[in-house]
Amino acid sequence: xxxxxxxxxxxxxxxxxxxxxxxxxxxxxxxxxxxxxxxxxxxxxxxxxxxxxxxxxxxxxxxxxxxxxxxxxxxxxxxxxxxxxxxxxxxxxxxxxxxxxxxxxxxxxxxxxxxxxxxxxxxxxxxxxxxxxxxxxxxxxxxxxxxxxxxxxxxxxxxxxxxxxxxxxxxxxxxxxxxxxxxxxxxxxxxxxxxxxxxxxxxx
Amino acid sequence: xxxxxxxxxxxxxxxxxxxxxxxxxxxxxxxxxxxxxxxxxxxxxxxxxxxxxxxxxxxxxxxxxxxxxxxxxxxxxxxxxxxxxxxxxxxxxxxxxxxxxxxxxxxxxxxxxxxxxxxxxxxxxxxxxxxxxxxxxxxxxxxxxxxxxxxxxxxxxxxxxxxxxxxxxxxxxxxxxxxxxxxxxxxxxxxxxxxxxxxxxxxxxxxxxxxxxxxxxxxxxxxxxxxxxxxxxxxxxxxxxxxxxxxxx
Numbered sequence: 001x002x003x004x005x006x007x008x009x010x011x012x013x014x015x016x017x018x019x020x021x022x023x024x025x026x027x028x029x030x031x032x033x034x035x036x037x038x039x040x041x042x043x044x045x046x047x048x049x050x051x052x053x054x055x056x057x058x059x060x061x062x063x064x065x066x067x068x069x070x071x072x073x074x075x076x077x078x079x080x081x082x083x084x085x086x087x088x089x090x091x092x093x094x095x096x097x098x099x100x101x102x103x104x105x106x107x108x109x110x111x112x113x114x115x116x117x118x119x120x121x122x123x124x125x126x127x128x129x130x131x132x133x134x135x136x137x138x139x140x141x142x143x144x145x146x147x148x149x150x151x152x153x154x155x156x157x158x159x160x161x162x163x164x165x166x167x168x169x170x171x172x173x174x175x176x177x178x179x180x181x182x183x184x185x186x187x188x189x190x191x192x193x194x195x196x197x198x199x200x201x202x203x204x
Numbered sequence: 205x206x207x208x209x210x211x212x213x214x215x216x217x218x219x220x221x222x223x224x225x226x227x228x229x230x231x232x233x234x235x236x237x238x239x240x241x242x243x244x245x246x247x248x249x250x251x252x253x254x255x256x257x258x259x260x261x262x263x264x265x266x267x268x269x270x271x272x273x274x275x276x277x278x279x280x281x282x283x284x285x286x287x288x289x290x291x292x293x294x295x296x297x298x299x300x301x302x303x304x305x306x307x308x309x310x311x312x313x314x315x316x317x318x319x320x321x322x323x324x325x326x327x328x329x330x331x332x333x334x335x336x337x338x339x340x341x342x343x344x345x346x347x348x349x350x351x352x353x354x355x356x357x358x359x360x361x362x363x364x365x366x367x368x369x370x371x372x373x374x375x376x377x378x379x380x381x382x383x384x385x386x387x388x389x390x391x392x393x394x395x396x397x398x399x400x401x402x403x404x405x406x407x408x409x410x411x412x413x414x415x416x417x418x419x420x421x422x423x424x425x426x427x428x429x430x431x432x433x434x435x436x437x438x439x440x441x442x443x444x445x446x447x448x449x450x451x452x453x
Contacts, residue, residue, distance in 0.1 A: 053322065060329075
């Protein structure tokens with residue numbers, strides 16, 4: 001859209017210029033008396049022509065002196081100040097970057113050291129826990145073994161006691177059964193001998 | 205300007221005394237007056253531009269610094285490291301001519317660069333400076349440049365006069381280039397402005413056609429802005445080239 005407007009403006013300007021060019025002969029016709037009486041610039045008899053050269057030399061010299069001694073050094077001063085400021089700022093930025101890089105490196109080192117230390121602590125704690133657990137297990141096993149041993153001892157005692165009274169109970173039971181079944185009181189020695197042999201056969 | 209049915213396109217270049225009797229006695233015309241105005245404009249541009257002296261520049265300061273850098277780079281890139289010494293001179297020359305060219309485009313103003321006496325004086329100043337620097341830096345070797353290296357000695361009687369003529373034509377070409385460009389531009393301005401006035405006297409049809417020269421003058425103004433800068437640049441860069449040859453060992 002904008003390009004079309006530009007093209008249209010160019011076309012219009014072209015048309016106008018072409019019209020103007022075609023009108024040039026007409027313009028020449030209406031200005032038949034265009035004068036050419038010589039160039040005032042070449043009239044060296046005119047004192048102002050040479051006068052302007054003398055004035056021009058002085059003005060140029062003054063301009064040169066003012067520019068070279070005052071105006072241009074001011075620009076140079078500002079430019080050098082800017083260069084200096086930029087260089088100083090860049091130096092500061094470089095130093096800050098170096099410090100930041102060093103801090104990052106230190107941070108990484110500290111992080112690695114802390115990680116290693118933490119890992120060592122964890123390993124140590126785990127090992128201590130493992131040793132404590134093993135010790136505890138060992139103590140518990142020993143205690144349990146002792147208790148088992150005591151229990152077994154008590155059981156053996158109880159069993160011994162129980163087994164010791166088995167023959168007596170069996171003899172009494174056998175005498176009672178014989179008596180109740182036959183109504184005869186069996187001799188105690190006989191019953192005791194029979195119970196004894198039966199118990200021996202069963203390993204009691 | 206249009207005077208009756210004639211056009212006096214060269215009348216604009218006539219010099220008249222200003223400041224009355226004092227101007228007459230001091231031969232002070234509008235040309236040196238515009239030189240002073242141009243100098244004041246250049247100095248004001250730099251002084252006002254650099255007044256803040258800020259590390260982060262404003263528009264005017266940036267423009268002043270840009271101009272400084274432009275001429276400095278031109279001088280150093282063209283002349284070499286020795287160009288630093290000639291930088292103020294090239295800067296003065298460029299902006300003196302540029303301001304003169306541009307101030308001459310203002311209505312009721314005067315372009316002092318449209319006078320061959322002024323441009324020739326500037327060109328001779330550059331020419332003399334280059335010869336002085338050449339003789340100071342190169343000594344007698346300066347004259348060896350008039351015999352091209354490697355050329356047969358038998359051609360010396362032909363080549364040396366040609367080289368000398370070519371060397372001597374430098375201020376002529378330098379001055380006429382600037383003078384002719386400025387004169388041509390201002391004459392064309394005057395001619396087309398006069399056409400407008402003359403055509404306007406032909407009634408309705410003339411009024412319509414009179415727009416043409418106005419448009420052409422607008423286009424000419426754009427062209428003259430370009431020419432003004434270009435001629436100042438050409439003058440400055442040729443000065444740098446002559447000085448480079450002068451400082452070359």
